[in-house]
Amino acid sequence: MTGRPLLGLMLALLVEARHWTALRWDFGEREFSRAWQLTTVAVLLATVLIWLDGNRYTALPNMLTWLPPLLVPMQFVQGYGLREAMPTSVFSFLARRRHERNLRLGLPEEITEFNFGNIYFVCVLIASTLGNNAYSWTFLPGMVILCGWMLVHRNQTRPWLLLPVLALAGAMALLGEKAIERAEEWIGTATVRGPSRFDPKITRTHIGWSGTVTQSPEIEWRLRLVRGKTVPRLLRKASYQQFLGTNWTNTRSTDEDFQDLQSRLVNETAYELLQPSELNTEFPKLPAFELRGSAFEESPLPLPGDAAAVSGFDLDGIERDPYGTVRVFPKHSVINGSVFWSGGTNPEEAPVLPDDLRLPNAEVRAGVLQEIVDDLRLEELPDLRSKLSALRAWFGREFRYSRRLTISRGNYETNKPTAIDQFLTEVRAGHCEYFATSAALILRTAGIPARYATGFAVAEKDTKRNEYIIRGTHGHAWCRVWDNANLQWVDFDATPPDWFGNATPRPTRAQIFNDWLQRLREDFFVWRNQPGNRIAVSLSMSLVGAALAAFVFFRLWRSRRRIESRSVVESYAGTIVRTPLHELEARAVKLLGHRAPGESFAHWLGRLRPLLPDDESLDEAIQLHQRMRFDPHPAPDDHLPRLRRLVNQLDGRIRRR
Amino acid sequence: MAAQTIARKLEDAVGTVVRGQEPVVRRVLACMISGGHVLLEDFPGTGKTTLAKAIARSIEDTKFTRVQFTPDLLPSDILGISVLDPRTQEFRFHPGPVFTDILLADEINRASPRTQSALLEAMGERQATIEGQRHSLDGLFFVIATQNPVEFRGTYPLPEAQMDRFSLQCSMGYVSMAEEAEILLDQADSHPIDRLQPAVTRDEVVSLMEAARQVRFSEELRHYAVSLVAATRGHPKIQLPASPRASLSLMKVSQALALFEGLDYVSPELIQDVAVDVIAHRLVLAPEARYSGNGARELVAELIESTPVPV
Numbered sequence: 001m002t003g004r005p006l007l008g009l010m011l012a013l014l015v016e017a018r019h020w021t022a023l024r025w026d027f028g029e030r031e032f033s034r035a036w037q038l039t040t041v042a043v044l045l046a047t048v049l050i051w052l053d054g055n056r057y058t059a060l061p062n063m064l065t066w067l068p069p070l071l072v073p074m075q076f077v078q079g080y081g082l083r084e085a086m087p088t089s090v091f092s093f094l095a096r097r098r099h100e101r102n103l104r105l106g107l108p109e110e111i112t113e114f115n116f117g118n119i120y121f122v123c124v125l126i127a128s129t130l131g132n133n134a135y136s137w138t139f140l141p142g143m144v145i146l147c148g149w150m151l152v153h154r155n156q157t158r159p160w161l162l163l164p165v166l167a168l169a170g171a172m173a174l175l176g177e178k179a180i181e182r183a184e185e186w187i188g189t190a191t192v193r194g195p196s197r198f199d200p201k202i203t204r205t206h207i208g209w210s211g212t213v214t215q216s217p218e219i220e221w222r223l224r225l226v227r228g229k230t231v232p233r234l235l236r237k238a239s240y241q242q243f244l245g246t247n248w249t250n251t252r253s254t255d256e257d258f259q260d261l262q263s264r265l266v267n268e269t270a271y272e273l274l275q276p277s278e279l280n281t282e283f284p285k286l287p288a289f290e291l292r293g294s295a296f297e298e299s300p301l302p303l304p305g306d307a308a309a310v311s312g313f314d315l316d317g318i319e320r321d322p323y324g325t326v327r328v329f330p331k332h333s334v335i336n337g338s339v340f341w342s343g344g345t346n347p348e349e350a351p352v353l354p355d356d357l358r359l360p361n362a363e364v365r366a367g368v369l370q371e372i373v374d375d376l377r378l379e380e381l382p383d384l385r386s387k388l389s390a391l392r393a394w395f396g397r398e399f400r401y402s403r404r405l406t407i408s409r410g411n412y413e414t415n416k417p418t419a420i421d422q423f424l425t426e427v428r429a430g431h432c433e434y435f436a437t438s439a440a441l442i443l444r445t446a447g448i449p450a451r452y453a454t455g456f457a458v459a460e461k462d463t464k465r466n467e468y469i470i471r472g473t474h475g476h477a478w479c480r481v482w483d484n485a486n487l488q489w490v491d492f493d494a495t496p497p498d499w500f501g502n503a504t505p506r507p508t509r510a511q512i513f514n515d516w517l518q519r520l521r522e523d524f525f526v527w528r529n530q531p532g533n534r535i536a537v538s539l540s541m542s543l544v545g546a547a548l549a550a551f552v553f554f555r556l557w558r559s560r561r562r563i564e565s566r567s568v569v570e571s572y573a574g575t576i577v578r579t580p581l582h583e584l585e586a587r588a589v590k591l592l593g594h595r596a597p598g599e600s601f602a603h604w605l606g607r608l609r610p611l612l613p614d615d616e617s618l619d620e621a622i623q624l625h626q627r628m629r630f631d632p633h634p635a636p637d638d639h640l641p642r643l644r645r646l647v648n649q650l651d652g653r654i655r656r657r
Numbered sequence: 658m659a660a661q662t663i664a665r666k667l668e669d670a671v672g673t674v675v676r677g678q679e680p681v682v683r684r685v686l687a688c689m690i691s692g693g694h695v696l697l698e699d700f701p702g703t704g705k706t707t708l709a710k711a712i713a714r715s716i717e718d719t720k721f722t723r724v725q726f727t728p729d730l731l732p733s734d735i736l737g738i739s740v741l742d743p744r745t746q747e748f749r750f751h752p753g754p755v756f757t758d759i760l761l762a763d764e765i766n767r768a769s770p771r772t773q774s775a776l777l778e779a780m781g782e783r784q785a786t787i788e789g790q791r792h793s794l795d796g797l798f799f800v801i802a803t804q805n806p807v808e809f810r811g812t813y814p815l816p817e818a819q820m821d822r823f824s825l826q827c828s829m830g831y832v833s834m835a836e837e838a839e840i841l842l843d844q845a846d847s848h849p850i851d852r853l854q855p856a857v858t859r860d861e862v863v864s865l866m867e868a869a870r871q872v873r874f875s876e877e878l879r880h881y882a883v884s885l886v887a888a889t890r891g892h893p894k895i896q897l898p899a900s901p902r903a904s905l906s907l908m909k910v911s912q913a914l915a916l917f918e919g920l921d922y923v924s925p926e927l928i929q930d931v932a933v934d935v936i937a938h939r940l941v942l943a944p945e946a947r948y949s950g951n952g953a954r955e956l957v958a959e960l961i962e963s964t965p966v967p968v
Binding site for chain 1: 873874875876877878880881884893921922923924925926929945948961962963964965966967968
C-alpha cells in the first residue's frame with residue numbers, strides 16, 4: 001500500500017489498536033462468515049473497478065496492492081474477536097452447511113482452525129513490496145530491519161544468530177526485487193505502452209524472418225463518422241525515414257524532437273496539427289470522425305495522413321514529431337475525441353533531401369531496384385499519379401499477399417540477395433511490410449521521396465452500431481510519398497487490396513464476447529469521465545459506502561464488549577520473598593528467551609540443564625530457592641549463603657558459554 | 658515413620674502391579690490421601706480395577722468392594738437394606754458395598770440418577786442415610802469411579818453438580834508397547850496382585866492423611882490456586898465455571914502430592930501438575946467452544962499458561 005500513506009496509516013492504526021484498547025466483540029462463526037462475505041464482495045467490486053480502470057497486465061499486482069484494505073473485515077473479526085482462531089469452514093458455503101448439519105445432528109467433526117492474522121501479515125508484506133515506493137533504496141533495508149526487529153522481539157533468544165538469516169533473506173529479497181523489476185520492464189515495453197510495441201525511433205519489421213505473422217484480434221480503436229462522407233482508409237501511427245536491411249528508423253524522433261502542441265490550442269479543446277505552423281481555424285468545417293480506445297503514457301494517436309486537428313480528448317499533454325507522429329499523455333486509460341482531416345496539408349514536415357531518397361548500399365549494389373524502375377519506365381511517366389498507378393498495377397499483377405513468410409535474410413559475405421531483392425525477384429509473396437518497404441525503395445530509386453508508414457487500415461464496419469472497428473489484426477504498413485506538385489505527402493498502399501480479407505479471420509465466440517466486454521468498459525469509462533457524471537458516480541458511490549460503513553459501525557457498536565470482564569483474577573498484594581536465584585534471571589533470558597507468564601520459574605530454569613551437563617548445583621539451587629520462596633516456615637540460616645554461592649558459580653558457568 | 662516414607666512405600670507397592678502408570682498412580686494416591694474421590698475416564702481393560710485392588714491390597718486390613726453400575730441398580734444395592742429378622746421380629750440393617758474402605762464404582766454413568774446420587778451423598782458427606790437413619794462411613798472411604806468415554810447409548814451422564822464431588826478426573830490410557838510386553842511377562846504364571854503384600858498399615862495411611870493436612874501452603878500459593886480457578890469465571894468459552902470446591906480440592910490434592918514428592922511444603926509446580934485434573938471436569942463449556950474441537954482440559958491448560966505463576 002505504499003503510495004497511499006494516509007490510508008496505510010489508518011489501516012495500521014485499526015489493526016494495531018487492538019493491543020491498546022479493551023474493546024472486543026464476541027464474534028462467532030456467523031460473524032466470521034459475514035466478514036468473509038463482505039470481503040468477497042469488496043474483492044469482486046475492486047476487481048471490477050480495477051478492470052474498468054486500467055489494463056489487464058497490471059491488474060494482478062494492482063489487486064494484490066489493494067488486498068490489505070480489502071481483507072480488513074476478516075482481520076477485524078480476528079483481531080477484535082474473543083476467539084484466537086477461525087475454522088476453515090468460514091471460507092466455503094458447502095463446508096459451512098455441512099458444519100451446521102453436523103451441529104444439528106450432533107455428529108462429531110474434525111475442525112481445522114487457523115489464525116487469520118498470519119495470512120493478513122503475509123498479504124501486507126506482499127502489498128508493500130508491490131507498492132509504488134517499494135523501489136526506493138530505503139525500502140528493502142527498512143523491511144529487513146523491521147522483520148528482524150520483530151523476530152528478535154518475539155523470540156528474544158540470541159539475536160546474533162538471526163543476523164546471517166536476515167542477511168540471506170535480504171539478499172534473496174534483493175534478487176527477487178531485481179527479477180520483478182525486469183519482469184515489469186519487460187511487460188512494460190511489451191504491453192503497457194501499447195498492445196504492439198511502439199517506438200517512434202524504430203520499427204522492427206518481419207523482413208528476413210520466416211514464419212507466420214500473427215496479430216492480436218482484439219479491438220484497439222473504434223471510429224464513428226461525425227461529418228463528411230467517409231472515414232479515412234488508413235490511420236498512421238508513425239512514419240520512418242531510413243531502412244537498415246530489416247528495420248526502419250528515424251533520426252529525429254527523440255524526446256527533444258517531439259514538439260509540445262499546447263501552443264496550438266484552438267477553441268480550448270482542439271489542437272491544430274498541420275505543418276507549417278499558421279493556425280488553420282477553418283478546420284471545424286472539415287470532415288471529422290470520433291476516435292475511442294485505450295491509451296497509455298506516450299501512446300501514438302492513429303491519425304489520417306492529412307489530419308488537421310484533434311479535439312475533445314481528455315489529455316495531460318499532446319506532442320508531435322517532425323515525421324508527423326502524434327503522441328498523447330491521457331488523463332484516463334480510455335480516451336475519446338474527434339479528429340478533423342482532409343485539410344490539404346500534413347502534420348509532418350517536407351522531405352529532407354537526400355535522406356528521403358537514400359537507399360541501402362546493398363540494394364544499390366544489387367541493382368534490382370533500378371532494373372524494376374527501368375522495366376516499369378517509372379522515370380518516363382509524366383506525373384506522380386501515373387507513376388503510382390503503374391507501380392500499384394505491377395504489384396497487383398505480379399505479387400501475392402501472404403502472411404506465411406519464407407524469405408531468409410541476405411548476407412553480404414555469401415552474396416545471397418537481400419530479403420527485399422528475393423521478394424521482388426523470386427518469391428513475389430509476402431505481407432504488407434514487404435510491399436511497403438519495396439514500394440518506398442522503388443519510388444526512391446525513381447527519384448521520388450518516400451517514407452515507410454505504420455498504423456491501421458480502417459475496413460471493418462459494424463453496421464449495427466454504425467462504427468468502424470480497428471483490431472490488432474488490422475495493423476498495416478504502407479508508404480508516404482511526396483507530391484511535389486501539391487507540396488504534400490500522400491498515402492500509397494502497394495499491398496494488393498485483397499490482403500484485408502486474408503488477414504481478418506472470422507471472430508470466434510470468445511472474441512465476440514471479449515469485444516462486447518471491451519465496448520462496455522470503454523463506453524462506461526467515457527460516460528463516467530464526462531464532468532457531470534464523474535461527480536454523480538463518486539457521490540453515489542461515497543453515499544453507498546458511507547451508508548454501509550454506518551450500518552456496520554452501528555451494528556458493531558451495539559454488540560461491543562470490554563475484555564475487562566474476563567480478568568476476574570487480581571494480582572497478589574502480599575509480600576514476596578526474593579532469593580539470590582532471581583538475580584540469575586536476566587542472564588538466563590539471553591539463553592532461554594523470555595519466560596511465559598504461566599511457566600514456573602523452576603521449570604524454566606530447568607531448561608538450562610542440557611546446557612550445563614554434570615552440574616548438580618542447578619538442581620540444588622532450584623531446590624533451595626523453592627524452599628526459601630514457598631515454604632512459609634523460615635528457612636535455616638545456612639540456606640541463604642549456600643544459595644548465593646551456588647548462584648555465583650552458575651552465573652560464571654553461564655557467562656562462559 | 659515419616660509421612661514421606663509411608664507415601665513412598667505405598668506408591669512403590671502399587672507400582673509393582675500397575676506398570677507404566679506412575680503419574681496416574683501418584684495422583685490417584687494423592688487424591689485418596691487428600692480425602693477426595695477420583696473419576697477415571699477410561700477404556701475397558703486399561704487397569705482401573707487392578708489399580709483399585711492394588712491400592713486396597715497394599716494397605717493392611719482394608720476392605721475393597723466393586724460395584725458394576727447397571728441401569729437397574731437401586732440405591733439399596735449400594736447403601737444396604739434393613740431386613741426383618743424373624744427370630745427377633747426386628748429389622749436388621751445389612752450394610753451395602755458402600756460400607757468399605759475402597760469402592761470401585763465401575764461405569765458409574767450407566768446407573769440411574771437416583772442411584773448415582775445415593776453414592777454421591779456418601780462421597781460428599783462420608784455418611785449414608787438409610788430409612789431415615791444416618792450411618793457414618795469409615796475414615797478411609799475412597800471411591801474410584803469409572804466411565805467409558807466412547808459409549809453414550811443407555812447412559813445417564815453425571816450432572817455437573819455431581820461431577821464437582823470428584824476431586825479429580827484423570828485417565829490412565831494405554832501403556833507403551835514395551836510396558837505392555839512386561840505386563841504379559843509379569844502375569845505369565847500368576848497375577849502380581851496375588852503376590853502383593855501389604856506395605857503399610859491402615860493407621861499409617863490415616864496418619865498420612867493427617868500429615869497431608871499439615872503440609873505447608875503459603876499465602877501466595879493460596880492466592881495462585883484461587884486465581885487459577887477464578888480464571889475460569891467470566892471466560893467467554895465457559896458456561897459454568899469452577900466452584901470454590903475446586904480451589905479446595907486443588908489445595909488438598911497438591912498438599913498430598915507434596916508428600917509423594919518428599920516435600921513438606923507445596924510448590925507452584927505441584928499446583929500446576931494437578932490443576933487440569935482437578936478443574937477441567939467441573940467446567941461446562943459454551944456451545945461454540947464445545948464444537949470447536951478443543952475440550953475443557955485444553956482450555957484449563959491454556960489458563961495455566963496465561964495465569965502468572967509466582968516465581
